[in-house]
Amino acid sequence: MDNLLVIDQLTYKRNMRVLLDDVSLSIPAGSIIGLLGDNGAGKTTLMRLISGAATNYSGSIIIDGEVDKPTMKGLVSFSEQLNGAATDAKLEDLAKFYDTIYPEFSMDNFNQLVSNFNLNLKQKLSQLSKGMRRNFVISVTLARRVKLYLLDEPFDGIDSMKRKKIIENILAWMPDDASVIISDHHVTDIANLLDQVVIIKNRTIVNQIDADKIREEYNQSIEEYYESFYKEVNDHA
Numbered sequence: 001m002d003n004l005l006v007i008d009q010l011t012y013k014r015n016m017r018v019l020l021d022d023v024s025l026s027i028p029a030g031s032i033i034g035l036l037g038d039n040g041a042g043k044t045t046l047m048r049l050i051s052g053a054a055t056n057y058s059g060s061i062i063i064d065g066e067v068d069k070p071t072m073k074g075l076v077s078f079s080e081q082l083n084g085a086a087t088d089a090k091l092e093d094l095a096k097f098y099d100t101i102y103p104e105f106s107m108d109n110f111n112q113l114v115s116n117f118n119l120n121l122k123q124k125l126s127q128l129s130k131g132m133r134r135n136f137v138i139s140v141t142l143a144r145r146v147k148l149y150l151l152d153e154p155f156d157g158i159d160s161m162k163r164k165k166i167i168e169n170i171l172a173w174m175p176d177d178a179s180v181i182i183s184d185h186h187v188t189d190i191a192n193l194l195d196q197v198v199i200i201k202n203r204t205i206v207n208q209i210d211a212d213k214i215r216e217e218y219n220q221s222i223e224e225y226y227e228s229f230y231k232e233v234n235d236h237a
């Protein structure tokens with residue numbers, strides 16, 4: 001299978017601190033990846049760099065063979081897009097804004113996604129509960145037709161029924177050749193979805209493994225594997 005994302009020796013510093021240290025990672029096209037790691041490990045930072053939000057790193061990020069930064073931005077949809085959005089804006093106006101700035105935004109897809117989540121587009125962003133806001137972010141993120149989706153803790157603060165709905169939407173809306181990277185602490189929620197697990201610890205990738213290998217060769221659930229792997233790395237630290 002071809003690799004959609006190739007990261008080589010990526011190191012990123014901010015305010016004199018190393019936030020990512022020598023990260024190398026290849027993600028196949030058409031796959032669902034769980035990016036697992038504890039608080040502060042570097043999950044959000046890695047997603048920000050892949051999305052093109054910061055470019056002052058060393059090493060390389062290649063998406064679908066592209067190294068041109070503006071082109072790469074059009075290939076990735078990151079779930080952080082509401083940062084900085086006016087809280088008194090109505091959801092329908094925010095959607096129109098995204099439709100204007102992202103050529104690959106599909107208003108039809110967006111409308112179907114928000115109706116799946118029973119969101120009212122006349123509501124203002126400030127009127128949404130935490131869970132409703134998450135659902136809106138997922139709708140905006142998946143409404144773009146891109147190669148790579150980055151979902152940063154999409155289930156944070158979401159009840160279990162809604163989590164199922166989000167998972168259904170991810171599976172239904174992901175184009176066949178697209179990949180999605182989902183970061184999460186609730187490993188159990190996404191375990192059945194995953195093709196691969198990537199574990200990040202202390203600012204670098206410490207493991208990448210096929211989910212089937214964990215189940216079949218190690219005879220463990222992804223959650224058990226993740227917990228034991230993390231413990232082992234801690235014990236040897």
Ligand SMILES: Nc1ncnc2c1ncn2[C@@H]1O[C@H](COP(=O)(O)OP(=O)(O)OP(=O)(O)O)[C@@H](O)[C@H]1O
Binds near residue numbers: 014037038043044046
């Ligand atoms: N703007 C910044 N300046 C300096 N340090 C930062 C900045 N943003 C994040 N960090 C630091 O980078 C490290 C990684 O943060 P990041 O948000 O990527 O972790 P994470 O794995 O997403 O954590 P969590 O699961 O808690 O969301 C943390 O130690 C954090 O304090």
